[in-house]
Amino acid sequence: MPDAVQTSPGAGKPPLPSTLKPFSPEDEGTLREALKRCSPSTFEAAIQYRKTGNAEHVPAVVIGVIERFVEPDLRIKLKDADDDLRLIEDLGIDSLTMMEIVILVEEVLQLSINNDELRNLRTVGDVKTFIDCKIRGLALPKPTKFIPIETIGAIMPIQPPFLFLNEASVSSTAANGKYKISGQEFFLQGHFKDNPVMPASIMLEALGQLAVLYLLEGAPTETGKVVSPQTIFFTGCEGVRAHRVCKPGDILTLSIKPKRMKMPLATFEGAIRVGPEKAVIVEEITLTYAFVDAVNPPVSINVNGSAHAEPAVPSPSAAPTPLRAAINA
Amino acid sequence: MPRVFITGLGFVTSIGNDAPSVTRNLRDLRHGLEVYPPFDKPDIPVKVIGTIKEFTTDSTDPEDWTYPAGYRIKRELLRTMAPSGLFAHCAMLQAIADAKLADSDISNSETGLYAASGGSPFLLNYHHNRLHKLGVLRCSPLGIVASISGTLNFNLVAAFKIQGASCGFSSACASSAHALGYGFDDLVLGRQKRMFIVGAEDGNLDAILPFAGMRTLSLQTDPNLASRPFDAARDGFVGTGGGVVLVLETEDEVARRGVTPYAEVLGWGQASDGHNVAISHPEGSGSAAAMTLALRAARVAPEQVDYVNAHATSTLIGDVSEARALRSVFKSGLGRIAVSSTKALTGHGLSLAGAMESAFSAVAIREGFIPGNPHLRQPDPECADLNLPRTTENRAPGIVIKNSSGFGGANVALVFKRVA
Numbered sequence: 001m002p003d004a005v006q007t008s009p010g011a012g013k014p015p016l017p018s019t020l021k022p023f024s025p026e027d028e029g030t031l032r033e034a035l036k037r038c039s040p041s042t043f044e045a046a047i048q049y050r051k052t053g054n055a056e057h058v059p060a061v062v063i064g065v066i067e068r069f070v071e072p073d074l075r076i077k078l079k080d081a082d083d084d085l086r087l088i089e090d091l092g093i094d095s096l097t098m099m100e101i102v103i104l105v106e107e108v109l110q111l112s113i114n115n116d117e118l119r120n121l122r123t124v125g126d127v128k129t130f131i132d133c134k135i136r137g138l139a140l141p142k143p144t145k146f147i148p149i150e151t152i153g154a155i156m157p158i159q160p161p162f163l164f165l166n167e168a169s170v171s172s173t174a175a176n177g178k179y180k181i182s183g184q185e186f187f188l189q190g191h192f193k194d195n196p197v198m199p200a201s202i203m204l205e206a207l208g209q210l211a212v213l214y215l216l217e218g219a220p221t222e223t224g225k226v227v228s229p230q231t232i233f234f235t236g237c238e239g240v241r242a243h244r245v246c247k248p249g250d251i252l253t254l255s256i257k258p259k260r261m262k263m264p265l266a267t268f269e270g271a272i273r274v275g276p277e278k279a280v281i282v283e284e285i286t287l288t289y290a291f292v293d294a295v296n297p298p299v300s301i302n303v304n305g306s307a308h309a310e311p312a313v314p315s316p317s318a319a320p321t322p323l324r325a326a327i328n329a
Numbered sequence: 330m331p332r333v334f335i336t337g338l339g340f341v342t343s344i345g346n347d348a349p350s351v352t353r354n355l356r357d358l359r360h361g362l363e364v365y366p367p368f369d370k371p372d373i374p375v376k377v378i379g380t381i382k383e384f385t386t387d388s389t390d391p392e393d394w395t396y397p398a399g400y401r402i403k404r405e406l407l408r409t410m411a412p413s414g415l416f417a418h419c420a421m422l423q424a425i426a427d428a429k430l431a432d433s434d435i436s437n438s439e440t441g442l443y444a445a446s447g448g449s450p451f452l453l454n455y456h457h458n459r460l461h462k463l464g465v466l467r468c469s470p471l472g473i474v475a476s477i478s479g480t481l482n483f484n485l486v487a488a489f490k491i492q493g494a495s496c497g498f499s500s501a502c503a504s505s506a507h508a509l510g511y512g513f514d515d516l517v518l519g520r521q522k523r524m525f526i527v528g529a530e531d532g533n534l535d536a537i538l539p540f541a542g543m544r545t546l547s548l549q550t551d552p553n554l555a556s557r558p559f560d561a562a563r564d565g566f567v568g569t570g571g572g573v574v575l576v577l578e579t580e581d582e583v584a585r586r587g588v589t590p591y592a593e594v595l596g597w598g599q600a601s602d603g604h605n606v607a608i609s610h611p612e613g614s615g616s617a618a619a620m621t622l623a624l625r626a627a628r629v630a631p632e633q634v635d636y637v638n639a640h641a642t643s644t645l646i647g648d649v650s651e652a653r654a655l656r657s658v659f660k661s662g663l664g665r666i667a668v669s670s671t672k673a674l675t676g677h678g679l680s681l682a683g684a685m686e687s688a689f690s691a692v693a694i695r696e697g698f699i700p701g702n703p704h705l706r707q708p709d710p711e712c713a714d715l716n717l718p719r720t721t722e723n724r725a726p727g728i729v730i731k732n733s734s735g736f737g738g739a740n741v742a743l744v745f746k747r748v749a
Contacts, residue, residue, distance in 0.1 A: 071403065099470035
């Protein structure tokens, strides 16, 4: 993933409100015109932010601006959206709409956003965090990575038929994944007789696998070190409750968040939902892990004789990013 | 060589926003010209244009626009449109319904779209002002695709998921006639089975007023007298906008789908004056050559032609030039061939004109009439030997020529035939 956001141009600037410009009635008129298609609460939040510089108002402005550009029948998704709601896949926002959103946010919040910084904004949470860091002058967190099934297989020490993740997204603070119970899982033949039900132990396993993916892709590491897949094992779990029977056809939405990380133990909380329904809650799930020295990526020679570095794992950043897609125009 | 037919039409014009209205107004010779409020200023000498009714597109923000209730256009499509794009989009939907095309008939590698417009000076101006005033990073990322001259094809190809040939044509007032000609060629050459031919113009102040600088616009304040092609008292053209779409299909597609065409396209020709950047050749040499080539390509003798839908825009030089071209092509047969310019009714649609008037010709052929020259009182002596019916003739023309000419002396002639 491009790490351009790691060095935020906003870093080092004094935090607001010392940079706040006085807010004139003219500014209010311009703001009203700019936000004329947004909800009244968006305008109110923007006014408050511009008058006080209080960053608490920013999420309401950002969500309000996003909402204005989402097709009306999809806006309901934003109502009680969690931060994992994806801009492209869930809200139908294309790269050009993303630019429209950014330009309006820039105008309303009086800030400038570099093209490079846009690339990693994939979820509503990314946008909120990004804008928040931007106006506070903080360094930006590592962006959320989306990891498709092929890449999961290449990263993980666990392999089919015992891999229970179809897709996943990993940031420095959480990991989310999905798994569809196909009905072809070998253990469903016997669990139970003529009544296939996903075993709770396997659902716990799936959460553990998501935690493994987090350790390999999202967890902070020491310089020159990586987490070795060979060192990760399950050690224990606490407070496991199953709330719902899950059957073939159900799509499990898995999420884990690190609670404590201290080598060699990493403890997570986890949850599985099917749609809006709770399926499994785990208060604590703990894995062991260890670092090894990072090795330089192997160099391969192609038929034309030019050498290029192969990434150690297929990079999800190869997926079209909003900006790249826009430049294709 | 496959034969080519016109199987669907769509209209957003000053004389109607659907085929029945257009047909009625063409037959009854009711014009669509009005005094245009944005021209109601002392320093604007021009007052009349062919107005588009039922649409309001005077805002630079497409989300402010209004259009007839039957259309529902998503913001994601609207945001990249110029007014001409909205007109063309609506005309496209009509043409698709008229030709009874299924989604699979529209989006495939053998269905293409050729379009012509002058772009949107209105939006180009707006976005450039923003750029100069607020800086480039505050400019809409969509300003370019909404305003440069390819805006029609960009928008329509994406909105209708066109997968075949697509291209924009830029020969000013001959543009959409060129689009039709080259669309015909692609069908004849077997490259495509179906082509959408689109012409559209904003037809607003920014699109029309610059022609006043050339002194080519009529200064008449009476909408009934402003557009008078071939009349001795004509004083320039009346601008208009709108959008028109024609569906061209090969005979195999017509048979497969079992549709009744409006007319057959027999062929076309083009030739250039090589004379002046903006003024027609005084003898109409390029226009005459285009007609001669078109008749040859269509394997039609001049005496077989029943009706010429003239380019005549009501300008002093242009109408005479075309009259001379007609004289040199039809010679002694000239008096037998009905000639009219439907620009008397609509005004001059610039890039839209060729497609709009080809569609009018197709309507006249299928409905069996020849539209007259309603505003003609005293023909210019230079045009007096043309057969210029004042009223609509209730007979079906068998062979029709549609002339179009543009800046740089580009001339196109298209030949249409009645389907027996």
